[in-house]
Amino acid sequence: MAVRGTPSWLGDQNAATALRLLLDHGPLSRNGIGELSGLSRPTAAQMIMRLEDKGLIEAVGKEAAGRGPQAAVYGVRNDLAYGVAINVDQEGVRSAVVDVVGTEHPTTCKAASGMPAQRSASRDVAGAVLDACGAAEVPLTAIQHICVGVPSSVDPRSDELSSVEALPGWSRKSICQQLKRALDCEVHVDNDVNLAAVAERDAGDYSPTGTFALLWAGYGIGLAVDIAGTVLRGASGGAGEIGNLPVPRGMTGPDLHADDLEGLLGAHALDRICREAGWGEDGFARVLAGERLPGRAAEIYAPRLAQSVIPVLGVIDPEVVVFGGPVGRAGGDRLAELTRRHLREHTRWDPTVRVSAVAGDAVLHGARTTLGLRLREALLARAAGSLPEQDQASVLADRLRSID
Template identity: 70%
Template sequence: MAVRGTPSWLGDQNAAMALRLLLDHGPLSRNGLGELSGLSKPTAAQMVARLVEKGLIEAVGETSAGRGPSATLYDVRNDLAYGVAVNVDQEGVRSTLVDLRGTPFPVAERSASGLGGRRSAARDVAGAVLGACESAEVPLADVRQVCVGVPSSVDPRSDELSSVQAMPGWSRKSIRHQLEEALGCAVRVDNDVNLAAVAERGTGAIGAEATFALLWVGYGIGLAVDVAGTVLRGASGGAGEIGNLPVPRGVLGPDVAAVDLEDLLGAAALDRIGRDTGASPHTFEDVLGGAPLPDAVLDVFAPRLAQGVIPVLGVVDPELVVFGGPVGRAGGERLAARTRAAIRDHTRWDPRVETTGVTGDAVLHGARSVLHERLRADVTRRAGAAVSEEDRSRIIRTNLRGIN
């Protein structure tokens, strides 16, 4: 590593800046890099030469600027590093490849029943990584990082999951260590609702400095709080585990026997409401199949959901509350409006309440976003470091293929 402040160090910093510009803007000529960076043409040429030497960029074409010779266009090699985003939940395992450009790759899926009886964290995730690579036709050896979303909090201090109820065969202890040993690459394990909040922020509909709360309503209930782009995870990773909060007595009437918010708002509770209102005995299953929540169910469910939102308003006071998860989606704006009305009826708060703006699998979207940033950071670090033996060997192999 070059000594800070020396010409060699400055050259590394310029090379890292040039790589970021190429990642942000796509193919550029030496002159284009010079204009965007504010550096001279000779310096821009040096940046390009340094990145080519390290095998991080390649010539991808030419551009004509009118009179004079055409200029060579350079771009970041998209095969430098890949990641795999994984979402594990009660329904099964879904995964997709991630690259430096954010290319949309196919999603590989295996249902919970299709995973068989001999499940474990290593088997589930390794199978998901392999499926993503096969779907994208990318070698397994090219995967450098994996991000896994799970329906559990993850303690960063002890590397333990708080619950594996939704993941049969999984061990709670040393989860990241287990997966890294099995996969041979860097692994990040995160709570599914936290990753869904990352995806929500990525829609661009939320102000950069805004605080929002994502209430995930599905098999159970979960919460993620994002403050100006940072998801609050807590000392033990348990921030947002509101399913264990006790239900306030007397607020919803004596006939509500739920002990905590999980009892009050989970899948079993939704089915009970469906039976009691005559809407459907399998309301949650209907929701998973894409059906909207019936009005009769919304009338009962919205005041209950308000009891889950009120503690969040009292502690965090976010600018926006977003409903996600299968039940949040199925309720849509009708559920948002009725919940907001129930909050206004019982408290001084009048929050903005909206339905998620993320389409598709929000957890997988969030994991993709996390990996995309990590892959970019990894490649940028390599731009400012000496050429490794691994990179040197790869450059030689690439050049030999070109000669042959």
């Protein structure tokens, strides 16, 4: 590392500035970098030369000009480092490669029914990495970061999952350390609803200082709170685990035996509600298949959903309540409006309630966004000289293939 304040250090800082501009604006010429940075054209040329010497950028074309020679346009190399985003849930495992420039790589899917009986965290994640790299035609040696979304909270103090009920063969203990030792690269494991909230912030129209609460309705019920772009995780990682809250007094209906909100709103409860609404015996399966929740079922479900929102309003008072997960999206605007109406008529709150802006797999989207930021930070650190050049002779490929 260069000594702070020296010409070499200043050159690295300028190079990082140029790289940040290329990441934010896409390919630029020397003149473009000079104009955006406010630095002189000779300094911009030195910034480009430094980044080329570090192997971080490359010429990607020519800039159209009226007269004279065309100026070279430079872009960030997207083959320096990759990550793999993974979503593991009751349905199976989905994964996709992520690069620093946000290329849309293919998503691979492996259904739970087609997975081996002897599952484990390392086997599931290793298989997902192999599948994603194969689909994207990316070498395993380039994978430096992995982000895994799971239906469980993760205690940052003990590195322990709160539950592995939906993760056959997984151990609760030392989950990140397990995977790091097995795969020999950086691994981040996060709660699925927290990652869905990251995706919501990325896809939705929220002010930088805005606050929203994402209520996730699927197999169970979960919550994530985003405060000005930061997801509230809590000391034990368990912020938002509202499924264990007891059913409020005064709730009536066919689920009086439900002990907690998960029993009141989860998959089994939805099946009962759909039967009561005359929609058949397999309502939750139909929701997972992409069918819309019928109006009568939404009318029965909305007051229950409102009960799970009330504690959030009382403690956080978010600007927006967002419904996500398979049930939230299947209920759509109708479920959101019915829930808001119930809150307005029976409580002192009248929040904005809407459906998630994220299309597709929100958890995988959030993992991609998280990895994109990590890869960006690592690349900027390399430009600034605070991170050594990456050794591409990684043992990840051998490690992955040895996990059977």
